[in-house]
Amino acid sequence: MSEKTKARKAALREKLIELAEAQIAAEGLSSLRARSLAKEAGCAVGAIYTHFDDLNALTLEVNGRTFRRLGAKVAEAVAESASQPPRDRLIAMSHAYLYFAAEQPSLWRALFDVEMSTEGPVPQWYMDALGGLFSYISEPLAEIFPDMHEQDLDLMTRALFSSVHGIVLLGLEQRISGVPLPLLKKMIAQILSRIS
Amino acid sequence: MSEKTKARKAALREKLIELAEAQIAAEGLSSLRARSLAKEAGCAVGAIYTHFDDLNALTLEVNGRTFRRLGAKVAEAVAESASQPPRDRLIAMSHAYLYFAAEQPSLWRALFDVEMSTEGPVPQWYMDALGGLFSYISEPLAEIFPDMHEQDLDLMTRALFSSVHGIVLLGLEQRISGVPLPLLKKMIAQILSRIS
Numbered sequence: 001m002s003e004k005t006k007a008r009k010a011a012l013r014e015k016l017i018e019l020a021e022a023q024i025a026a027e028g029l030s031s032l033r034a035r036s037l038a039k040e041a042g043c044a045v046g047a048i049y050t051h052f053d054d055l056n057a058l059t060l061e062v063n064g065r066t067f068r069r070l071g072a073k074v075a076e077a078v079a080e081s082a083s084q085p086p087r088d089r090l091i092a093m094s095h096a097y098l099y100f101a102a103e104q105p106s107l108w109r110a111l112f113d114v115e116m117s118t119e120g121p122v123p124q125w126y127m128d129a130l131g132g133l134f135s136y137i138s139e140p141l142a143e144i145f146p147d148m149h150e151q152d153l154d155l156m157t158r159a160l161f162s163s164v165h166g167i168v169l170l171g172l173e174q175r176i177s178g179v180p181l182p183l184l185k186k187m188i189a190q191i192l193s194r195i196s
Numbered sequence: 197m198s199e200k201t202k203a204r205k206a207a208l209r210e211k212l213i214e215l216a217e218a219q220i221a222a223e224g225l226s227s228l229r230a231r232s233l234a235k236e237a238g239c240a241v242g243a244i245y246t247h248f249d250d251l252n253a254l255t256l257e258v259n260g261r262t263f264r265r266l267g268a269k270v271a272e273a274v275a276e277s278a279s280q281p282p283r284d285r286l287i288a289m290s291h292a293y294l295y296f297a298a299e300q301p302s303l304w305r306a307l308f309d310v311e312m313s314t315e316g317p318v319p320q321w322y323m324d325a326l327g328g329l330f331s332y333i334s335e336p337l338a339e340i341f342p343d344m345h346e347q348d349l350d351l352m353t354r355a356l357f358s359s360v361h362g363i364v365l366l367g368l369e370q371r372i373s374g375v376p377l378p379l380l381k382k383m384i385a386q387i388l389s390r391i392s
Contacts, residue, residue: 112366112369152386155379155382155383155386156383156386156387158366158367158375158383159363159383159384159386159387160387161366162359162362162363162365162366162367162383163358163359163360163362163363163387164359164362165362165365165366166358166359166360166361166362166363166365167354167355167358167359167362169358169361169362169365170308170354170357170358170361171354171358173308179354183351186351187351187352187354187355187358188355190348190351190352190355191352191355191356191359191387191391194390194391194392195387195390195391196390196392
C-alpha cells in the first residue's frame with residue numbers, strides 16, 4: 001500500500017469516527033446508520049467495514065474519545081479539590097461527572113448503551129478507562145475508611161460510582177424522575193457527605 | 197358493537213399485551229415488532245393500532261404489569277422486615293428490587309427504556325407506581341432522620357432509590373462492571389448501612 005493510500009485510509013477512518021460522534025451527539029446511539037454515515041463521508045457503505053468490524057466497533061472508538069474527555073474533566077475536579085477533605089473531593093468529582101453527562105447526554109449514554117457482551121471480552125482500554133475513574137474514587141475512600149480491607153474498598157468504590165451514576169441517569173431522564181441540575185447536585189452531595 | 201364483538205376485542209387486546217410481554221422478556225424491548233406480534237396473535241397489523249396508539253403505548257401496558265409485580269415483591273420485603281431497624285428495612289427492600297431485576301432483566305429494563313418524553317406527560321398511573329416505591333423508602337428514612345425537612349427527605353428518597361438502581365443496573369450488565377449477585381447484595385448493604 002502506498003503512503004498516499006495509507007494516509008487516505010487513515011483520514012477516512014478519522015472522518016468516520018468524527019461523523020459517528022456528531023451523529024450520536026445529535027440524535028443518540030440508536031440513530032447511527034451505516035448508509036447515512038457513508039453518504040456523509042462520501043464513501044461506499046462497504047468502506048466503513050474495511051475500517052471497523054461493525055457499527056458497534058465504530059461506536060467503541062467514539063466512546064474511547066468520550067471516556068478520555070470525561071476522564072480529563074474528572075481529573076480537573078480532583079486537582080482543584082486536592083486540598084479539601086475526602087468527602088468534598090468525592091462530591092467535586094461526582095459533580096464533574098454530572099456536568100459532563102448533562103452537557104453531552106447522548107455521548108455519555110453511549111458509553112453504557114453500546115453492546116459489548118456479544119463481542120467477547122470488553123476491550124482492555126475500556127476497562128483501563130473505567131479503572132482510572134475508579135481509582136479517583138478509591139483514594140479519598142481509603143482516607144475515609146483507613147481500616148477497610150482492599151476488597152471491601154474496591155466494592156465500596158464500585159457501589160459509590162454506581163450510586164452517583166444512578167442519580168445522574170434517572171435525574172437526567174426527564175420522563176421518570178427528572179430533577180433540575182442544582183437539586184441533582186444536592187442529591188449527590190447528600191449521599192456522599194453522609195457516608196461514614 | 198355487540199357484546200360478542202366487545203368480548204373478542206378485549207380478548208385480543210389482552211392477548212397482544214401478553215405476547216408483547218413474552219417477547220420483551222425473551223429478547224428485550226428493542227425486539228418488539230408489530231408484524232411479528234400480529235402474526236403470533238393471528239390478527240392484521242392494523243388491528244394492533246385499533247387497540248394501542250403505537251408499540252410504545254403497548255409497552256406501557258406491559259410495564260404497568262411489571263410495576264405491579266415489582267411493587268408486590270417490595271411490599272413483601274417491607275412486611276417481612278417490619279420489626280427490623282430502619283436501615284435493615286431499606287436493605288431488605290433494595291435486595292427485593294435487586295432480585296426482581298436479576299430474575300426479569302428485560303422486563304425490568306423496559307420500565308426505564310420505554311420512550312415517554314415524546315408522548316407528552318408521563319401517565320398518572322406510572323407516577324403513582326413510582327410514588328408507591330418511593331413511599332416505601334421514605335418511611336424508614338424518616339425514622340433515620342427524624343429532623344430532616346420534608347423536601348430534603350424527598351430528595352434523599354430519590355437519591356437512595358437512584359443509587360440502588362445504579363448499583364443494580366451496572367452490576368447486572370456483564371460487560372461493564374458485572375458483579376455476582378452476593379457481591380451486589382453486599383454493595384447495596386454497604387451503602388445503605390453507612391448512611392447516617
